[in-house]
Amino acid sequence: MLAALVLLPAPAMAQQKAANKKLYCWDQDGQRVCADTLPAEAAGMARDEISASSGMRTGQVQRALTPEERAALAEEEQRRQLDAMAEETRRRTEQAMLITFQDENELRRVFSERVTLVENSIETARYNVASLREGLVTLLRTAAERELAGKPVAEKLAADIRQRHAQLLYHQLLQRNFERQRAALDGEIEATLERYRALKSGTTAAAPATAAAQ
Structure with missing residues (x-):
């Protein structure tokens, strides 16, 4: 498997990395916000995790309890x-x-x-x-x-x-x-x-x- 990864062409590795990339979407101040990184102030909020390549939701995180x-x-x-x-x-x-x-x-x-x-x-x-x-x-x-x-x-x-x-x-x-x-x-x-x-x-x-x- 290591050898296969070493021999994997650079474009293919880039595609694989893009396929694994996630978007985070959460509600803040009455608006829906989406970003490819999660800011610290949104860490405790309920959010959806979405695949950047397919646009499908891959996960959901509930907000932190008060x-x-x-x-x-x-x-x-x-x-x-x-x-x-x-x-x-x-x-x-x-x-x-x-x-x-x-x-x-x-x-x-x-x-x-x-x-x-x-x-x-x-x-x-x-x-x-x-x-x-x-x-x-x-x-x-x-x-x-x-x-x-x-x-x-x-x-x-x-x-x-x-x-x-x-x-x-x-x-x-x-x-x-x-x-x-x-x-x-x-x-x-x-x-x-x-x-x-x-x-x-x-x-x-x-x-x-x-x-x-x-």
């Missing part, structure tokens, strides 16, 4: 982990409740980590809601002052207000979900303890009957 979007993804992942932990806890308590736990205190400790995680998630969500609300109030106040002064509200300011409002609604929803999880967890703990007591009582009652039969 810090708020990364935080939302992290919270969503935490929610999935909490759900997985809930399922695992239910499975464990049903399969090995009597064998594993000598008394109710040991059983309660199984739930302690989940309780801590949910309560921490609630506190984080409350902090985010308060911070986003404060920022939104500031943006709305700025827009109101401009309108009262007879000045137009800049498009960037209006876009920031819409974005902040959407983020606030999302984090309020997360907070309500975490609070529902916490309330449901109390019910789950009590139901599990009742189940444990019933199993324990049944085992205790079965022991004398087995001994009498022997």
